[in-house]
Amino acid sequence: MDFYTSAGNLYFAENFKFQMQEIGTFVNVPIEEYHQRLTASTSDENHVAIIVSFEGRGMVIKRLAEILKLNKTPIILISSINENPISKYADYYLFLSSNENHFNKISSFSTRLSLLYILDCIYTCYFNLDYDNNVKMKLEAYDKLSGRSI
Numbered sequence: 001m002d003f004y005t006s007a008g009n010l011y012f013a014e015n016f017k018f019q020m021q022e023i024g025t026f027v028n029v030p031i032e033e034y035h036q037r038l039t040a041s042t043s044d045e046n047h048v049a050i051i052v053s054f055e056g057r058g059m060v061i062k063r064l065a066e067i068l069k070l071n072k073t074p075i076i077l078i079s080s081i082n083e084n085p086i087s088k089y090a091d092y093y094l095f096l097s098s099n100e101n102h103f104n105k106i107s108s109f110s111t112r113l114s115l116l117y118i119l120d121c122i123y124t125c126y127f128n129l130d131y132d133n134n135v136k137m138k139l140e141a142y143d144k145l146s147g148r149s150i
Helices: 009-022 033-041 060-068 108-131 130-147
Strands: 002-004 049-053 074-080 091-097
Touching: 002 009, 002 033, 009 049, 009 108, 009 130, 033 091, 049 060, 060 074, 074 108, 108 130
Parallel strands: 002 049, 049 074, 074 091
Antiparallel strands: none
């Protein structure tokens, strides 16, 4: 699974990556533009790409979506309900709160809370697919981290 985003959303991507790693699932979060393009270029139909883009304004993110679509990589787009040029590439669309004016605001309060909630829901649904094994894996990992299993 590859996770594409930028700016402040990178922290949420890294948190999601951390949660998934606790249950043995690696999520790649390329940060630099070149690394994002390289990751998208080597993706295929066996990957899943999560793209977070509020309204698809970023120049890089549109090109990433084009590359992913060309490679037949399933795309989950997390975005506002506002018009987004990337939505035509998405296989699945999850909506963020769209009530904030992206430019005329103090901060992204509802957008951040919405994104965190959506990522927690994705993690929970994934965790539930193999609940017993994921609980076991998570507990064993923390036993090893704490030194209790040695």
